[in-house]
Amino acid sequence: MKKLLTLTIITLTALAANSQSIVGTPNSMYLVYNNPNSYFYLKIDGKEKSSTEIENMYQVDNKIVQLLTVKKSDFMTTKSTIQKRDDILMQYYRFEKEYLDTIFQKQITFTVEMRKTSKGRDYIFWTYHSLLPQDTIATDSTRTIPIDKQLYVATEVGSTIVGASTAFFKGESNLEELKQFLFNIMESITISPKRIDVYDLNKRVNAL
Numbered sequence: 001m002k003k004l005l006t007l008t009i010i011t012l013t014a015l016a017a018n019s020q021s022i023v024g025t026p027n028s029m030y031l032v033y034n035n036p037n038s039y040f041y042l043k044i045d046g047k048e049k050s051s052t053e054i055e056n057m058y059q060v061d062n063k064i065v066q067l068l069t070v071k072k073s074d075f076m077t078t079k080s081t082i083q084k085r086d087d088i089l090m091q092y093y094r095f096e097k098e099y100l101d102t103i104f105q106k107q108i109t110f111t112v113e114m115r116k117t118s119k120g121r122d123y124i125f126w127t128y129h130s131l132l133p134q135d136t137i138a139t140d141s142t143r144t145i146p147i148d149k150q151l152y153v154a155t156e157v158g159s160t161i162v163g164a165s166t167a168f169f170k171g172e173s174n175l176e177e178l179k180q181f182l183f184n185i186m187e188s189i190t191i192s193p194k195r196i197d198v199y200d201l202n203k204r205v206n207a208l
Contacts, residue, residue, distance in 0.1 A: 021198040024049065025205050029060070031067060034195050038158040041196060042067075043188035045181070063166055063181060068154075070161040085156050086114050089124040092154060092161050100128070115183070123155035123186045125179070130167075146170050153182040157191060 023030040023041075029049050032041040046060035057066040072088065075095035093112060100108055112126040130147040148170040154163030164185045168175050 023198060023202045023205060028205075029058070030201060030205060032196050032198055032201065033069065033162075035069070035160065038160055039192040039194060039196050040157050040162070041190055041192075041201065042162070042185055045184060063178065065181070065185075066165045068161075068163045068165075070163070072156070072159055072161060085122040086124075088156050089114070089122060089154060089161075093124055093126060096152075115186075117187045117189075119187075121155060121186070121189070123153055125151070125153050125182070127151045148172075149175070151178055151182060153186050155186055155189065157189065162189065 020034050021032040023032065027047055028043050028045050030041050030043050033039070044058070044060055044065060046063070048059075048061050050059050051057075052059055052064070054066070056068060057064060070092070072092075075092055076088070077091060093110075097108070097110060108128050110126050110128045112124065115123055115125055117123065127149050129149055146169070147167045149168040150165060151168060152163060152165045154161050156162075164182055166178050166182060168178055
């Protein structure tokens with residue numbers, strides 16, 4: 001059943017920077033970030049792709065995904081410049097947890113896991129059960145489906161945290177698929193030593 005996106009899920013504290021460019025292929029979309037001293041792109045797999053009314057949120061093959069970048073200076077509590085990536089990611093997770101605890105005015109129970117990509121990049125994955133009754137999505141049958149869980153992943157790229165989130169709806173059975181969907185985004189992050197030429201990337205990924 002095709003879903004029509006009509007909700008705002010609980011977003012993270014800072015959706016600081018949009019991708020500067022998007023490159024589409026028949027089976028994916030690439031989001032390119034040419035931020036000062038931080039050049040990278042990531043890939044989202046999917047055939048049906050559309051933007052939404054919510055900034056940085058897309059609908060991809062009946063999944064919703066929201067991208068974010070956050071400056072490390074927005075949440076870092078330790079001044080040392082030498083820190084392990086997993087320590088930085090845990091600081092970021094605590095930063096977001098405090099934000100959500102404040103919104104809900106209660107201590108939320110999260111499931112948190114540190115993971116690595118196939119190339120050894122650390123990233124953090126966490127989930128929690130949605131607590132808001134308005135977290136629903138309307139379908140073409142006019143029914144609404146409440147959100148069961150929200151899922152997040154994030155990693156460190158230079159001076160920023162890069163992350164993605166999605167939602168798992170009650171009554172569905174694609175939780176593992178959604179997890180892998182987010183994990184694949186983390187796997188796809190590609191860092192460049194210089195500003196990314198979007199025209200060149202488009203030629204490469206579309207074999208032009």
